[in-house]
Amino acid sequence: MIEKGKISGLQMAILLYPTVVATALLILPATTGQFAKQDMWLSPIWASLFGYLAVMIAYRLHHYFPQETFVQYSEKIVGKFPGKLLGFGFLFFILHTNGMVLRDYGEFVTGNFLKQTPLIVMIMSMAFVCALAVRGGLEVIARSSQIFLPVFIVLFFLIILLLIPALNPKNMFPVMDEGITRSIRGAFVPSLWFSELFLISFLLPYLHEKEKGLKWAVVTTAFIMITLVTTNLFTLLLFGDIASSFTYPVMDAARYISIADFMQHVEAIVMAIWVTGMFIKICIFYYVVVIGTAQWLRLSDYRPIVFPIGFVLVSVSMWSASNLQELTHFTRTSWTFYAGLFLIVIPIVLLLIAKVRHKFPKKQSH
Amino acid sequence: MKWLMVLGIVVVAILMTLYEWPKINKEQKREKKAFVVLTAGSVILAVVLVYFPAMPGPTQLVDAIFKPLGKLLEQ
Numbered sequence: 381m382i383e384k385g386k387i388s389g390l391q392m393a394i395l396l397y398p399t400v401v402a403t404a405l406l407i408l409p410a411t412t413g414q415f416a417k418q419d420m421w422l423s424p425i426w427a428s429l430f431g432y433l434a435v436m437i438a439y440r441l442h443h444y445f446p447q448e449t450f451v452q453y454s455e456k457i458v459g460k461f462p463g464k465l466l467g468f469g470f471l472f473f474i475l476h477t478n479g480m481v482l483r484d485y486g487e488f489v490t491g492n493f494l495k496q497t498p499l500i501v502m503i504m505s506m507a508f509v510c511a512l513a514v515r516g517g518l519e520v521i522a523r524s525s526q527i528f529l530p531v532f533i534v535l536f537f538l539i540i541l542l543l544i545p546a547l548n549p550k551n552m553f554p555v556m557d558e559g560i561t562r563s564i565r566g567a568f569v570p571s572l573w574f575s576e577l578f579l580i581s582f583l584l585p586y587l588h589e590k591e592k593g594l595k596w597a598v599v600t601t602a603f604i605m606i607t608l609v610t611t612n613l614f615t616l617l618l619f620g621d622i623a624s625s626f627t628y629p630v631m632d633a634a635r636y637i638s639i640a641d642f643m644q645h646v647e648a649i650v651m652a653i654w655v656t657g658m659f660i661k662i663c664i665f666y667y668v669v670v671i672g673t674a675q676w677l678r679l680s681d682y683r684p685i686v687f688p689i690g691f692v693l694v695s696v697s698m699w700s701a702s703n704l705q706e707l708t709h710f711t712r713t714s715w716t717f718y719a720g721l722f723l724i725v726i727p728i729v730l731l732l733i734a735k736v737r738h739k740f741p742k743k744q745s746h
Numbered sequence: 747m748k749w750l751m752v753l754g755i756v757v758v759a760i761l762m763t764l765y766e767w768p769k770i771n772k773e774q775k776r777e778k779k780a781f782v783v784l785t786a787g788s789v790i791l792a793v794v795l796v797y798f799p800a801m802p803g804p805t806q807l808v809d810a811i812f813k814p815l816g817k818l819l820e821q
Contacts, residue, residue: 476804568819677780684770684777687762688784695791699803706805713816714809 382674382682383585385519389592392583393600394525398532399664400431400604402657403481404573405536406488406628406650408608409615411712413624416566419556420616420623424608426567430724431574431601437727438581439594444734446590450581450727451672457734464676466726471672473722474579475689478665479696480707480715482506485658486697487704492631493651503697510663511690514670515683518586521663528656535653536607539630542637542646543614551620552613570608572716575723577601582668627708666693748796755792759785 387395412420445453450470455463486502494502513521556563580597587593615629618636626632634647670689674682701707763785770777795801809816 472804476808480805673780677776679777679780680774681777684766684774684781685784687766688781688788691758691762691788692784692791695788695795696804698799699795699801700805702800710805710809713819714812716819717812717815718808 382680383518383671385517385522386586386588387518387522387583388588389596391522391526392580392587392593393596393603394529395522395583395660395664396577396580396597396600397603397607398525398529398657398660399579400573400576401607402654402661403484404570404604404608405611405657406630406654407484407708407711408570408573409612409629410624410626411569412566412612413616413629414566415568416563417621417624418552418554418616419560419563420566421552421609421613422556422560422563423566424570424605424612426564427570427574427608428601428605430571431577431604432598434575434578434723434727435580435594435597435601437724437731438578438584439597440731441581441727441734442584442593444738447585449585449672449675451675453734454730457730457737466730467672467676470722470726471669471676473718474665474672475669475693475696476700477715477719478662478669479693479700480711481658481665482662482693482697483700483707484704485654485662487707488628488654489651491704492628492647500694500698503694506659506662507666507690507694507697510659510666511686513659513663514667514690515686518583518667521660521667524663525660528660532653532656535649539634539637539646539649539653540610540614542639542643543618543633545639546636547614547617548620549617551617569712569716572719572723574601574604575719578723578727579664579668581727582671627704666690669693751796752793755789755796759789 408424409420412423416423441450441453445456448456451467454466454470457463458466482503485506486499489502490497490499513524577597577600580593584590584593611630615623615633618633619626619629623629631647631650634650635645637646638644666689670682670686673685673689679685701710763781766781770781
């Protein structure tokens, strides 16, 4: 096997949590609020169903091919050439999405804090740090995530705690005045973020205890759901109807915090949460691209291609959109179908074909 | 100004090669090929992007394919 490191089930959960939460935390309330209005806190609950679905598909496929990742088993399921094509499409999708995530990170930091710094500097420095982590292997990413995640969670709770005095519970009413359809429409975009959990296809083969993989993946999906419901609920109770008109509602919520004219400017904490979360998210996507490309090209080692792929990643990230508005619009419209195709539709089709092939095995021709 | 950026791209590519090349074993021919092709490709892409930053890219490609569906989500 190309990756020598092994991770535990808990470490996998720790890696997955920021992979979804990092981007969702800041942008989600605006995206869901647009469709779901005051029911936006319900949307992540529906969306998490897709998370469970993605986890189940990845786990069933893992069951048929225990030592292999998506790129490897797609070749075995649909044949060499179509499998290679699918693998390429998937890697292209992950690379492109990672470029968009990196761009999002760069735009956020330059737009809110380091206004004089060129975007390319933010993007290159993040890509470089991630390249070092990815070059170290899965264990290194898992351990750095283990260090960062407690910081992430403590800071998140601090923000939540400081916001409590400013909340207005009346903003929540009327609950479901038009039935649940509105909250389901709001769940559409976040459900594709939950589908990113399909990436466990690239982590499951490297687990110590195989049987615990599913349990931890389900636990982490539940925690992601709880976090996102909390975020949406708090932005809703704070801002009411206008929550969806901000680009980064959580950021503006943190700007709002002012206790006795003493505790102010805590938005720096949001920045810290975002940077640590984004680091892990970009690392996981980057790692998937690197390990997938190495398997796609049948290399014996993935380390030589880490830096070249990082280089491509920076280019793709600069290329992906000309500005933040364009990027956000793309993420909210075409990207959802693009992601749905690669993270839900293709895996389901592969799983069905694998099932059929498993039931009626081809006769060996000797 | 643009030639300076191109110079920067080439310098990064050279540094990458200097760091990585001695670490690849002599027998690992495929790895060497992959490294050369990926590095050359990324340098070319980066240089082209310096001169034509508005060149249509993957986002436009995907947008063209999924636009009819994407319209459903616009409000």
